[in-house]
Amino acid sequence: MNQAIAFAPGELDRAAHLRNADTTFKDSRARTMVFWRGKLLADADDRPMQVALDHPALGDAREPAIFLGLTDNGPRFAADLPLWTPPEDASTIGQFVDQSLQVHPAWPTAKFVEVRSVMPTLSRLDGELVATGRALLGWHGSHRFCANCGSQSMVESAGWVRKCPQCGTQHFPRTDPVVIMAITSGDNLLLGRGPSWPEGMYSLLAGFVEPGETIEAAVRREVVEESGIAVGTVR
Ligand SMILES: [Zn+2]
Known part of the structure; x- marks a missing residue:
């Protein structure tokens, strides 16, 4: 394949x-x-x-x-x-x-x-x-406006930075860390689906990592939030 x-x-x-x-x-x-x-x-x-x-x-x-x-x-x-x-x-x-x-x-x-x-x-x-x-x-x-002073910011570095002409603050593209996890119990795999998803579509559970949170803690928190299930060892 x-x-x-x-x-x-x-x-x-x-x-x-x-x-x-x-x-x-x-x-x-x-x-x-x-x-x-x-x-x-x-x-x-x-x-x-x-x-x-x-x-x-x-x-x-x-x-x-x-x-x-x-x-x-x-x-x-x-x-x-x-x-x-x-x-x-x-x-x-x-x-x-x-x-x-x-x-x-x-x-x-x-x-x-x-x-x-x-x-x-x-x-x-x-x-x-x-x-x-x-x-x-x-x-x-x-993110067209500066989060520091509210002025309209400008594209710099061919699109990899925005800079505010008023206060000089540089703004960098946002990257959101996420976790996606395979939660198993014996031969069973936990899947979920959103109410707006197409019929028959399921996914592994996933979610955003919060500031200061470890990946393992994010896995446990998201699984409880989305399914109510407390997970054991995360590896
Ligand atoms: Zn500014």
Whole structure:
């Protein structure tokens, strides 16, 4: 079996030393993935569309594309189009499983798809690019104003920092540590499901680690919170 696993150890060269250089933006092989409200612009095979950085439709971006790293095919970026409004109803966006597809007139053969639905079929590299781009763009979208003084902050370091021009505070992308656990009893495995999930979908229990908490303590707390079951040894 040669199944790609999303979030597996990375193949992307993040090239952090190039984040303050403009050479990546000027590279003729530079391409960007395009996101809209957290959804990915994908081709007919559900692969991320790779768009030139000077494509006119990127005028609906509010901020510059984020430099994600270098690949064998050139620098790769992620761009968000918050200013674009699709012609059709988009009321299902944000649901746990959003099956709606939006078509942008600039890319009539592509569509915006929910990332969760395509993640299992992406290559390891594409999966890493999509996960990184979506996480960073989501953070930018909800952190446009300085948490210290309330002024509008600016993108720096090709999207890996926001800086406040008023008070000088730097803000860095948020990363949330989580635990996911296999709770067993003999041959039985504990699974759960959310009320909004599709019929037949179950998951291992999982949750966020709290500040100062050990991973083992987070496992015990989350399992009790979600199932009422006290667990034994955590390893
Ligand atoms: Zn500030």
